Amino acid sequence: MEANRQILEAELEREIFTHSQTLFTQTAKSRQEQWIENLVKTTLLILTLLIIFPLILIVGFLFYKSLPILSFEFLFSNPIRGMRAGGVWAPFLGTIYLVVVSLLVATPIGVLAAVYLNEYARNNWATRITNLAVVNLAGVPSIVHALFGLGAFVLFARMGRSILAASLTLAIMTLPVIIASTKEALGAVPMAFREACWNVGASRWQTIRQIVLPNSTSGILTGIILQVSRAAGETAPIMFTGAIFFKALDEGNIFAYNIFDQCMALSMHLFTISTQVPDVPEALPYGTAVVLLGAVLLINAVAILFRVYFRSRKKW
């Protein structure tokens, strides 16, 4: 009897055991899904590397080619001998002037316009058309902005070709993107914060000033940072409105330009020495490109520091 029971139990156990062997194992369907999963993952990885690879190549190549010429002296001396030698001081400072002045104009106007559109404007047809116009303006080619700047600032407003006219043109070009990205940043601030303020009697402006803006600063700065690179890199809008081929400048004096003067700019200088001037040593354009890259990174780095600071204060 006892022996019988043991046999029975053993058999039962074996049966359960054999059954459990096939439990949770792969079926044809799950094997196929696994295969697709691996394929997708690998493909995406390769595509990502393909994007990064050229970037590293470009930067590496630039540095390699410009190595013989890169030095502090290159940065702080003017081009000489018909731009076939010397440094990039005048165009470097010109680019900084153009970017800074255009941001000084575009940032307050863009941010405040976005505040109006996001916080005050009612959702009616006029607002919707304005929003649509902002989005579409962001897609206007820069050469069109250049012609607008030439007509409006240089000729009509009688600014002449100057840093001011060129910066305003750049500002017009960057405004729509700043407005769009600022609106997005403001929209990301939870409605509950606004409600909390309104219900203790805060006006819209008190709410915006004390809660909404401080909590969207990092997002707003991100939008502005992206525009720095764009403003520094564009050649067309400044070519008609304020940039010139050559100007000798006080070396090392950061106040050497007057905003009513014309200026050199890195992007245009690069174009000039690569295509317009014969017999330029090979390292010169590469060095100029590295300085342009470095200037953009420098301005970005400052903005990124701000952003990190503001983001660390934001938690919800």
Place this chain on the structure above:
Amino acid sequence: MNAGAEAKYEGNGGRIYSIETNRLNFWYGDFQALIDISISIPDGLITGLIGPSGCGKSTLLRCFNRVNERYGNVTTTGEIKIMGKNIYDSDVSLPELRKAVGMVFQRPNPLPISVYENIIFGARIHSQFGAFSKSETDGIVEQALKEVSLWEDLKDKLKSKATTLQLEQQQKLCIARLLPLKPQVILMDEPCSALDTKATHAIEELMSTLASRYTILIVTHNMAQARRISKECFFMLLGEMVEHGRTEDLFLSPQDPRTADYIEGRYG
């Protein structure tokens, strides 16, 4: 409930109402959310507002400090009197109105600043810059936190971010930040629905202690809660006020069949 409020309520001198509406109609665009609401909400008590989702309870609540108008295209007709004053009169200042009529929300919504700054926020925006000395603000913060019995828990955390507190503490803080404004009425829009039972109990207890000094109007989905804490109760359906009365009467012997169906859980 303390004796004073009880006396005010049942005294023979007639009842005192903090909020009275007269044929109040309200539209969001073309949609009529409130239809001919005429109610009187007694002073110094907890009054409950019940009804299924979308019946207009929250909308009605938001009419009482006119914060509805911040949500876009709305139209209001009729009359709302708070402490006897029609809040649609032309001389009514919205910041002053909202100071007197505070609101607590479903999800605790402390501002993303410190506990201290949260409490003092309301007082600051209603006064000139530099109107308070440090010791005055310290006193305001301490008193407000004591009133909601958070002082012991938070007195060493005044500088920490309010959004990092536990939910129960956050909700109490949201009540505490109204108190420095010396409100007459506190509107609560399902203040416990994001909280667990223990926290709900704590908030209800707090409401009872506050009820003697402030008129509290609470919207709730929780029948049991309405029964536990409110003295009077209003039942709304599809933008209309169906029935109101003392809470016990409303729950024990509802006059309208729709009320009976709702509190017995046949719809909701």
